[in-house]
Amino acid sequence: METFHAISTSSYSSSSSSPSTSFNPWMDPQIWRNLPHRLLIRILAFLPPPAFFRSRCVCKRFYSLLFSDSFLEMHLHLSPHLHWFIFFKNKDLISFNHNKNTHQNQVLEAPIEGFILDPDENTWYCVSFALIPPSFSPSSSSEGLVCWMSDEAGPKTLILYNPMSRTAAQFPPAQRPRLYPSVGLRVGPSSIDAFLAGDDLISPFAVKNLTTESFHVDGGGFFSLWGTNSPLPRLCSLESGRMVLVNGCFYCMNYSPFSVLAYEIASNTWCKIQAPMRRFLRSPSLVECRGRLVLVAAVEKSKLNVPRSVRMWGLQGCGRTWVELERMPHQLYLQFADAEAGRGFDCVGNGDFIAVTIRGSEQVLLFNFYRKGWSWVSQCPFLRHSGGAASGGGLHGFAYMPRLATPAIALLES
Incomplete structure (x- = not known):
């Protein structure tokens, strides 16, 4: 610790007001x-x-x-439930859609660092993941735990790590060989559920077989090892690498064309949901915000008289239709588009906030659903500015709720 x-001692700032002449705030x-x-x-x-x-x-x-x-x-x-974000440098993440062998030779031997953002205080912290092997990459998070997945092609291994207490536990290896599947994680007070979906392509000449594996353990003594549960809908292409948990369902983006895949945990079934304006979306991301599923994407219609913008849609209670919730103000969009320069962006939500990260950049743009306001986050002082966009820099984020203790992690050791 x-x-x-x-780092927190030097970076955490207090927002207490100045004492008045008639009141002493100190006990x-x-x-x-x-x-x-x-x-x-x-x-x-x-x-x-x-x-x-x-x-x-x-x-x-x-x-x-x-x-x-x-x-x-x-x-x-x-303790208060804090809705924070944790970011990692993109150069520490493995992209299997590009040159895998070259990247593996460039993995740094230095301990991996995570950069935690408190959006309410606009304050950054830095934590070390020294116990995580360099051949693992962050893939998901839940209730104070960050899930790391092995990079090597084959049956995947997952590690849960609490950066506050520096405790770690490893899952048993999964059964089916995969490259970089989408990972879903749900951690409760006395249970852990994990899911691996899609990306069974272990050779460029093989036929892709999209399936789901699940793992469950709870305090009641029930222990379910990895097993292939259900196939995904036909014509799927899970390239986002992340799942979003909302009200007992995991959601992830499907590409070519854009749609949303939903996995209902209770019934162990998948379904496909049509995305709004799917033919005109760019850089779509699914986030959880205030207990609902939100799709954030740029809208670009080249031939129709519709202004380009970044919009947000919320999935309705019926689970099939979308309603537009917010639209980035035009002046801010022009500034955002100039910073993004067509490179694309990613989003992650937590509590009242949605964080937008520009690919190849260390800039973070926040949207506050409660106050309906946008703001640029101050630059993280702990980032090493040695690469930038030219060397594939930038930030990749997850929702994070800090916990001094996560009892469920002990279930993997029992």
Whole structure:
């Protein structure tokens, strides 16, 4: 935890207001000194992770709280649910649609770093993934855990990692050989569900066989190893590499032409949903925002008199139709289009926010659904500016909810 603590201490900014002449915001030290131990520990359990790690510098008793099961259990129930984002440099990700062998020779031996964004405070943090082998890439996230998938073609291996507590656990290897499938992850208080879908093409001369494998383990003792569950709909092309979980269903983009694939966990079935304006979309992304599925994409109609823009559609309750929710203001779109320069962009949602990352760039544009406002995020101070767009730089993000403890990870070790 030293890496996160040292960086958060220097980067976390407080937004407290200036004290007035008639009110002192600081509690008398004598009161703090005489607080009962149980009450003091309960107060600390409400702290967000950056503030908690700063508090560990106070004394040995506070420092040891991270190793106290009773405190971690209290923290799980009392700590605020923070809707953050975690980003990785694109050069640390494996793109199997390009030169795989060349990229494998360029993998850095240095520990992989993740860059965490607090969108409410516009604050960045840096965490290290030193325990993750360089032959793994981030593929999904859920409830404070980041899922890493092996890069080598063949039966995939997944690793769950909590960057707050630096705990890791490995899944049993999957059964079917794959290249870079879409990964779905759902972590609960006492259960873990994981899914691998599509991309069974292990040779350029083989016939692609799109299937789904699932894994389940829970605290009740039920343990289901990987197995091929159900085929995907015909004429699918899963190239996005990510799944979005909304109300018990995983969703992912399908290409050529654009559509949305939905996998219902309870019934173990797939279906295809037509995307809005599918012939005129560019860089479509599926995100979860405020409990609903949102499709974000650029709209470009070359022959019709419709202005180019970035739009958002929400999937209706019937699960088949879309309604337009938002449209990027024209002046901002012109600025965004100039920065993007046709390279494409990706989106990830969490809570009230949607983060838009431009491919080959380190810029992040935020949309706040609650306030209906757009804003550029301050540049991450921890990024090493050694590549940029020319060397395939840029950021790739996931929704992230920091947790000091994730009890479900222990189920993979039992």
